[in-house]
Amino acid sequence: MFLRPFCAVLGGLSLLLGAQLAQAAEVNLYTTREPALVKPLLDRFTEQTGTVVNTVFVQGGLAERLAAEGARSPADVAMVVDVGNLMELVDRNLSQPVESAALSAAVPAGLRAPDGRWFALSTRARAIYASRERISEADAARLTYEDLADPRFKGRVCIRSGQHPYNTALFSFLLVKHGESWLRDYLTALKGNLARRASGGDREVARDILAGLCDVGVANTYYVGLMLSGRGGDEQRRWGQAIRTVLPASGTMVNLSGAVVARHAPNRAEAVKLLEFLVSPEAQQLYAEANFEYPVRPDAALHPIVAGFGTLAVGDVPLPEIAAQRVRASRIVDEVGFDQ
Amino acid sequence: MKLLRVLAALCVIPVALPVLALLPAAAAGSGDLWPHLLRFVLPQALLESILLLAGVGMLVVTVGAGCAWLVSCYRFPGRKLFTGALMLPLALPTYVAAYAWLDVLHPAGPVQMALRRALGITDPRAIPLPEIRSLGGCVMVMGMVLFPYVYLAARAAFQTQGADALRAGRSAGAGGWLLFRRIGLPMARPAIAAGTALALLETLNDVGASEFLGVRTLTVSVYVTWITRSSLEGAAQIALLLLLLVGVVMLLERQGHRPGAHEAAHPARPELQPLKLPAALAATLFCAVPVLLGFVIPVAYLVWAAWQRIAQFGLPPDLGQWIGNSAFLAGLATLLALGCALLLAFTARRDRTAAEPGRAGVMLLRFGMLGYALPGGVAAVGLIIAFGGIDAALDPLGHWAPPLLSGSLAAVVLAYAIRFLAIPAGGLEAAYARLRREVDWSACAAGAGEARLFWRIHLPLLLPALSAAALLLFLDAMKELPATLLLRPLNTETLATALYAEAARGTYENGAIAALMLVLIGLPPILLLAMARRFFPAEAQPGRGLRMALAAGLPGMARPRKP
Numbered sequence: 001m002f003l004r005p006f007c008a009v010l011g012g013l014s015l016l017l018g019a020q021l022a023q024a025a026e027v028n029l030y031t032t033r034e035p036a037l038v039k040p041l042l043d044r045f046t047e048q049t050g051t052v053v054n055t056v057f058v059q060g061g062l063a064e065r066l067a068a069e070g071a072r073s074p075a076d077v078a079m080v081v082d083v084g085n086l087m088e089l090v091d092r093n094l095s096q097p098v099e100s101a102a103l104s105a106a107v108p109a110g111l112r113a114p115d116g117r118w119f120a121l122s123t124r125a126r127a128i129y130a131s132r133e134r135i136s137e138a139d140a141a142r143l144t145y146e147d148l149a150d151p152r153f154k155g156r157v158c159i160r161s162g163q164h165p166y167n168t169a170l171f172s173f174l175l176v177k178h179g180e181s182w183l184r185d186y187l188t189a190l191k192g193n194l195a196r197r198a199s200g201g202d203r204e205v206a207r208d209i210l211a212g213l214c215d216v217g218v219a220n221t222y223y224v225g226l227m228l229s230g231r232g233g234d235e236q237r238r239w240g241q242a243i244r245t246v247l248p249a250s251g252t253m254v255n256l257s258g259a260v261v262a263r264h265a266p267n268r269a270e271a272v273k274l275l276e277f278l279v280s281p282e283a284q285q286l287y288a289e290a291n292f293e294y295p296v297r298p299d300a301a302l303h304p305i306v307a308g309f310g311t312l313a314v315g316d317v318p319l320p321e322i323a324a325q326r327v328r329a330s331r332i333v334d335e336v337g338f339d340q
Numbered sequence: 341m342k343l344l345r346v347l348a349a350l351c352v353i354p355v356a357l358p359v360l361a362l363l364p365a366a367a368a369g370s371g372d373l374w375p376h377l378l379r380f381v382l383p384q385a386l387l388e389s390i391l392l393l394a395g396v397g398m399l400v401v402t403v404g405a406g407c408a409w410l411v412s413c414y415r416f417p418g419r420k421l422f423t424g425a426l427m428l429p430l431a432l433p434t435y436v437a438a439y440a441w442l443d444v445l446h447p448a449g450p451v452q453m454a455l456r457r458a459l460g461i462t463d464p465r466a467i468p469l470p471e472i473r474s475l476g477g478c479v480m481v482m483g484m485v486l487f488p489y490v491y492l493a494a495r496a497a498f499q500t501q502g503a504d505a506l507r508a509g510r511s512a513g514a515g516g517w518l519l520f521r522r523i524g525l526p527m528a529r530p531a532i533a534a535g536t537a538l539a540l541l542e543t544l545n546d547v548g549a550s551e552f553l554g555v556r557t558l559t560v561s562v563y564v565t566w567i568t569r570s571s572l573e574g575a576a577q578i579a580l581l582l583l584l585l586v587g588v589v590m591l592l593e594r595q596g597h598r599p600g601a602h603e604a605a606h607p608a609r610p611e612l613q614p615l616k617l618p619a620a621l622a623a624t625l626f627c628a629v630p631v632l633l634g635f636v637i638p639v640a641y642l643v644w645a646a647w648q649r650i651a652q653f654g655l656p657p658d659l660g661q662w663i664g665n666s667a668f669l670a671g672l673a674t675l676l677a678l679g680c681a682l683l684l685a686f687t688a689r690r691d692r693t694a695a696e697p698g699r700a701g702v703m704l705l706r707f708g709m710l711g712y713a714l715p716g717g718v719a720a721v722g723l724i725i726a727f728g729g730i731d732a733a734l735d736p737l738g739h740w741a742p743p744l745l746s747g748s749l750a751a752v753v754l755a756y757a758i759r760f761l762a763i764p765a766g767g768l769e770a771a772y773a774r775l776r777r778e779v780d781w782s783a784c785a786a787g788a789g790e791a792r793l794f795w796r797i798h799l800p801l802l803l804p805a806l807s808a809a810a811l812l813l814f815l816d817a818m819k820e821l822p823a824t825l826l827l828r829p830l831n832t833e834t835l836a837t838a839l840y841a842e843a844a845r846g847t848y849e850n851g852a853i854a855a856l857m858l859v860l861i862g863l864p865p866i867l868l869l870a871m872a873r874r875f876f877p878a879e880a881q882p883g884r885g886l887r888m889a890l891a892a893g894l895p896g897m898a899r900p901r902k903p
Contacts, residue, residue: 034841034842034844036842036845036850055830056830056831056832057825060567064572065826068729068746069728070728072746088570163568168568196473199554200552200554201552201846207448210448211446211447212465213464213465232847232850326568327570330564331376331569334376334380335380337380337384
C-alpha cells in the first residue's frame with residue numbers, strides 16, 4: 001500500500017535525474033553547431049557504423065559545462081564554431097590528444113594541432129559583400145578589408161557588432177598583420193564609414209545592401225550560399241542577388257569549425273571514429289552542401305555556388321595566432337567605441 | 341512558526357546557488373580588465389541601460405495601467421475582447437518580437453515596399469521611417485511585449501478594491517483623468533510597481549532583442565565580457581554588481597509599501613461607466629494599439645513565415661517532442677515555484693500578523709526574488725557550476741556517470757524555479773497586502789490552526805493571484821532560453837531551444853514554426869485565466885473573507901462531514 005506511491009516517485013525521480021540506461025554503442029556530442037547542420041552527418045554516421053549519436057546543442061557556456069561536469073562528464077566529442085572557442089577548450093585542458101592516421105592524412109597541418117588536441121572540420125571565409133548595382137565588377141574585385149575604412153565609403157558600410165566573435169577574429173587577423181595603432185585608426189575610420197549602427201546578423205548586410213542602406217559590408221561566405229540556394233525562399237534569393245561576394249586577393253581571413261575529443265570521454269574509441277568520419281570524403285561533401293562551407297580536405301569538391309566566389313587566397317596568419325590576439329582586438333573595439 | 345521559517349529558508353537556499361557559485365569566479369580577479377571596462381564600456385552601457393529602462397518603464401506603466409483602468413471602469417466597444425486580448429503579448433518572447441519587427445519594417449520588407457508601390461517611389465531611402473535598430477525601436481518592441489505584467493497587476497488591483505472610493509470620487513464630481521490620477525493610481529500603486537518591476541527586470545535581463553537591435557546594455561556587456569573578452573571572472577563581477585543594484589532598488593521600492601496601507605476595507609468591483617462616442621472610440625483605440633503592436637502584427641508575421649516553411653517542408657518531425665518537453669518542464673517548474681512561493685508568502689504573512697510582527701519571513705520572501713535579477717545566461721553558468729559541485733559532493737568517488745544533477749531534467753526544472761520564483765512570490769505578497777489582517781485574527785480567535793487558516797481561508801482568497809502568477813510563470817518558463825540551452829540533457833529539445841537553433845545561425849525565420857507553437861501553447865492558459873476571473877470572485881465579495889474566517893474556526897461547520 002505504502003510502497004506504490006513511493007515507487008512512482010522514485011521512478012519519476014530517476015526520469016528527472018541524470019540516470020540513463022546504457023545502450024549498445026554510442027557517442028555523446030556537445031555542439032555549438034546548430035542541429036539542422038550536423039544532423040544529416042550524424043544520421044549517416046549511425047547508418048554506417050551502428051553507433052548512436054546523442055547530441056546537445058549548447059551556445060555560450062559549452063566549456064563551462066564540460067569543466068563543471070569534470071570527470072563525470074558524459075561528453076565524448078565537443079564541436080564548436082570559431083577558432084577562439086576551439087582554443088578555449090584546448091587551453092582549459094578540456095580536450096585530449098588523439099593519434100589517428102586517417103585524421104592526419106585528411107586535415108592539412110595548419111588546420112589541426114600537432115598533438116591532435118583539436119581538428120578543423122570545415123572553414124568559412126569572412127568576405128566583403130559589395131552591391132552589384134552601385135559598385136562595378138572591377139572595383140569590387142580589387143576590394144580589401146583595409147579599403148572599407150577609406151573615405152570613399154563614407155556612410156556606405158554595414159557590419160554586425162564589432163564584438164561578435166566573427167568580427168573580433170577578423171580584427172585580430174588585421175591586428176597581427178598591421179599592429180595595434182594601425183587597427184585603432186582603422187576601426188575609428190571604419191566606424192566613421194558605417195551607414196547604420198553595428199547591429200543585426202551577417203545576413204542583414206546583404207538585405208541592407210538590397211534596400212540601399214549601404215553599398216559594402218563584411219559577412220561570412222556561407223550566408224551567400226544559403227540565400228542564393230533559395231532555401232530561405234525567393235525573398236532571400238533577392239538579397240543574395242543584390243551583392244557580389246569578394247574574397248580579398250591580398251589575403252582572406254578564414255575561420256573554422258572544429259572538434260576535440262573531450263578529456264574524460266567515456267567512449268573514446270567511438271569519439272575518434274566520429275571525427276574520422278567527419279573528415280571522410282563523403283562527410284566533407286555533405287558538410288560543403290549542407291552549409292556552403294569550405295571542406296578541410298583538399299580533395300573535396302566545393303559547392304558550385306561557393307566555387308563561384310572565386311579563388312580563396314587564405315591570409316597568412318596562423319589560426320592559433322588569431323585566437324590568441326582576439327581579446328586584444330576586442331579591447332581596441334571597445335576603446336574606439338565601435339559599437340556605440 | 342519556527343517550522344514554517346525553517347521550511348521557508350530551505351525553499352530560498354537554492355536561489356542563492358548561482359550567486360554562491362559565481363562568487364569564487366568573481367573573487368578570482370580579472371586582471372587589468374576593470375580599468376578598461378570603466379573607461380570604455382560601462383559608462384555607455386549604463387547610460388543605454390538607464391535610457392532603455394526609463395523608456396520601457398514609462399511605456400509599460402502608461403499602456404499597462406491605462407488599459408487596466410479603462411477595461412475596469414468603463415464600458416466601450418470591444419471592452420470584453422480587450423480584457424483578455426491585452427494579456428496576449430505575454431506569449432511572445434521579446435527576441436522573437438524583435439526579429440519579427442525588423443522583418444516587417446525593413447526597407448526591403450512588406451510595409452515599406454507597399455508604401456513605395458502606393459506612392460510610386462523606387463528609391464528605398466526616399467521614405468525616412470524611423471530605424472527599428474535603435475534605442476527607440478528597442479523601447480517600442482520591449483514595451484509592447486512586456487506591458488501585460490503591469491496590466492495584469494493593475495487590473496487585479498482596480499477590480500478588487502476601492503469601488504467605494506471610486507463611487508465617492510464620482511459623486512464628488514471627479515471624472516476621467518482626475519479620478520484616475522487621484523484615486524485609481526494611488527490605490528493601485530503597489531500593484532503597478534510590482535508589475536513594472538517584473539517588466540523592468542525582464543528588460544534588464546534581455547540579451548537577444550537588445551543585441552539584435554544594436555543596443556549595448558549592461559547585460560549585453562556581461563555577455564561580451566564573458567564570451568568575447570573571455571573573462572567569466574569579469575562577467576561574474578559585473579553581474580553581481582548589477583544584482584546588488586537591483587537588490588537596492590527593490591528594497592527602496594518596498595520602503596513606501598507599508599503593510600496594511602493598501603488593505604481594502606470593502607473589496608468590490610467598480611461599476612462600469614458607459615463612455616460617450618468620441619471618448620469611447622479613444623478608449624477602444626488606446627487598448628487596440630498595444631494589442632496590435634505587441635501581438636497581432638508580430639504573430640501575423642510568424643504565421644506567414646511558418647506557413648511558407650510548412651508549405652515547403654511540412655511540419656518538423658520532432659515538433660511533438662519539443663512541445664511535450666516544453667510543457668512538461670514548464671509545468672513542473674510552475675508547480676515547484678508556486679509551492680515555494682506559497683510557503684514563503686504565508687510565512688511572511690504570519691510574521692506580519694503575529695502579536696509581535698517579525699521581519700524574518702518578509703526578508704526570506706524578498707531574498708527569494710533575487711533569482712529573477714540575475715541575467716539568465718549568467719545564472720545558468722552559476723547553476724552549472726553549482727550542480728557540478730553538488731554532484732561531486734554527493735558522489736566523491738565518481739560512481740555515477742553520467743552525473744546525477746548536471747545535464748538532467750531536474751536541473752532545468754530547478755533552474756526555472758530559481759529564476760522565476762519572484763513572479764509568484766511578488767504576486768502573492770501583493771495579494772496578501774490586499775487581504776485584511778483581521779481575517780487572520782478572527783480565524784485564530786475562532787480557533788483555527790495554521791494549516792486550517794492556510795487551506796480554508798487564505799488559499800481560496802489567493803486563488804485569483806495564484807492563477808495569474810501560475811500563468812506568468814508557465815509562460816516565462818516556456819520562453820526561457822539560456823538555462824534551458826546550457827543545462828538540458830542530451831537529445832532533449834524544447835520549443836525555445838529549437839527556435840534558437842535556427843536564430844543562432846541567422847536564419848531565424850526557419851524557427852517561425854517553433855515560435856508560433858510557443859505562442860499557441862501560451863494561448864489556452866491565457867484564455868483560461870481571462871475566463872476564470874468570472875468563476876472565482878472570492879476576492880470581490882465584501883466580507884467573504886471574514887465569514888470564511890469565522891466558519892473555519894468552528895469544527896464541522898465549514899463542510900458537512902460525509903457519513
